[in-house]
Amino acid sequence: MPLSSIRAHLDRALAALPPGALVVGCSGGADSSVLLHALAQVPDARARGLRAVHIEHGLHADSAAWSGHCRETAARLSVPIDVIRVEVARGRGSGLEDAARRARMAAFERTLRPGEILVLAHHRDDQAETVLLKLLRGAGPEGLGGMRVLRAFGAGYLWRPLLELSRSALRDHARDHGLQWLDDPSNADTTLRRNFLRAEILPRLAARWPDADAALAHSAAWARHAADFIDAEARKALARVRGAAPDTLAWRDWLALPDALRDLVLRRWLRELGLDEPAHFHVAELERQLRDASEDRLPCVRFGDTELRRHRGLLHALRPLPPLPRDWQAEWDGAAALALPGGDTLALEPARRLDPPLLVRHRRGGERIKPAGAAHTRELRLLLQEADVPPWRRERIPLVFREDALLAVGDLFVSDDGAALGLRWNRAPA
Missing domain, CATH: 3.40.50.620 (HUPs)
Known part of the structure; x- marks a missing residue:
């Protein structure tokens, strides 16, 4: 040479x-x-x-x-x-x-x-x-x-x-x-x-x-050329199967992808979200659960610091949620933001002291609210289902009461009286 x-x-x-x-x-x-x-x-x-x-x-x-x-x-x-x-x-x-x-x-x-x-x-x-x-x-x-x-x-x-x-x-x-x-x-x-x-x-x-x-x-x-081609197709496929929210996928469309794309699309999605990537057996288990679980079930596959959960037509990617303290509740006078379990906060805009204070807690079942402008009082359970709130999120929504009257469900549903409060629910970063 x-x-x-x-x-x-x-x-x-x-x-x-x-x-x-x-x-x-x-x-x-x-x-x-x-x-x-x-x-x-x-x-x-x-x-x-x-x-x-x-x-x-x-x-x-x-x-x-x-x-x-x-x-x-x-x-x-x-x-x-x-x-x-x-x-x-x-x-x-x-x-x-x-x-x-x-x-x-x-x-x-x-x-x-x-x-x-x-x-x-x-x-x-x-x-x-x-x-x-x-x-x-x-x-x-x-x-x-x-x-x-x-x-x-x-x-x-x-x-x-x-x-x-x-x-x-x-x-x-x-x-x-x-x-x-x-x-x-x-x-x-x-x-x-x-x-x-x-x-x-x-x-x-x-x-x-x-x-x-x-x-x-x-x-x-040769493998590099093939990988680059498949990667380009995976980018296009991810755009097609992604839900309206970045952390969701249309799981039926994902399952329908060719074998050469399905795993890569999942990994690219998780990488973009900054979440962990699964081992091959986790992907196989996810596919099995999505295909076999009945419509009323909520399949969940966990790996590392990541969870993949199915709700209706979407697959959600998230970090494991910390457990909530049992029967938690707090009195809140509105003068300062209220720290909620899990890192969320509630605040009034403008901040001001309320007398008597409000009661804030999580769901216990049977709650009802008459949303502002609505003709009838509704069961909270049905409202959350109609709003397509995933089940693992429903128990974490703060409920705001004055005496026995439910004024607000986070900022999702607010009564006529609750609307006057200027309530803001600040979610902790996922």
């Missing part, structure tokens, strides 16, 4: 890249050392603005030495560098490898300035490992598409310009340019999944199929 090949590759790749300064993630290992060295030789990279960032995890005794090595490497290339120390959360069930990666990527995201492009040194062999790991986890097209060359990240982008190049090509560049790097001792730990694939499995595959890494990368590219 010509010595200029990596530089020429980067020249071509930079020409198609959005504008923005480049921030190289420098670990001190061979791959990132090659990437930083090669970019430092490219005038366009310098002209954009080029700097490096090293994340010090503190996971082994030589962490400080690694930071020093990265500083020296960057200084030789006249590239400014920042060293960021992070704490790796341990004992959360996902393993030290994943915890360190999360801490590293979070630090990169925090340091990235608007429009900057984080540049990482992942190559074709890394892509092959990623695809195999995803396959072993039962991933779909998105996972089997492996790492993207370019994607939005933090305030800018994440760019992996070396994904088409092999590890051996990077090692040739390092050797031919006399580069120095450090070998992470954790790379020899084959109890870590990626290391096991790298040391034990991929060499055996390459011995039988010499182009295995290229074939896996090629398959990843």
Whole structure:
């Protein structure tokens, strides 16, 4: 391979890249050392603005030495560098490898300035490992598409310009340019999944199929194209099945979606709401309950800090509601806002002191109200049903009484006398 090949590759790749300064993630290992060295030789990279960032995890005794090595490497290339120390959360069930990666990527995201492009040194062999790991986890097209060359990240982008190049090509560049790097001792730990694939499995595959890494990368590219197409269709499908409120879906329409879209639409919906994503068995259970539960039932599937509840034709996504205190009630004179169980408040506009005070409580059954302008007194139970208030919300609505007369049901139904109060029910954020 010509010595200029990596530089020429980067020249071509930079020409198609959005504008923005480049921030190289420098670990001190061979791959990132090659990437930083090669970019430092490219005038366009310098002209954009080029700097490096090293994340010090503190996971082994030589962490400080690694930071020093990265500083020296960057200084030789006249590239400014920042060293960021992070704490790796341990004992959360996902393993030290994943915890360190999360801490590293979070630090990169925090340091990235608007429009900057984080540049990482992942190559074709890394892509092959990623695809195999995803396959072993039962991933779909998105996972089997492996790492993207370019994607939005933090305030800018994440760019992996070396994904088409092999590890051996990077090692040739390092050797031919006399580069120095450090070998992470954790790379020899084959109890870590990626290391096991790298040391034990991929060499055996390459011995039988010499182009295995290229074939896996090629398959990843096909899966990526398929995933991008399916993702675009999922966006359109979500717009079709979403209810009038952002946190609702028309569940029958969702169930009628093709298998390739149903799971993705659900996950995209929950991500947009800032809620947890389900495991595959949660999705299967949700589909079963929606299909099998009779119309008078209220199916509910819980995972993480998220609940999916069915009411009539809609599927509602919400965080679990805190339990209400039994038989709660409070006297309220209106001079200040009244804090309600669950975080809501009641206020009068304008605030003023009432004598005698009002009584505020939740439903206990049998309540009736004559809404302002209505001809007859109605059962609250029927009014709430007609207003399509979901059952899990009905018990949380504050009822405002003067003596035995129900003046207001939150701000949903207000009597003639209640209308004069200027009542405001402020809901806590979902």
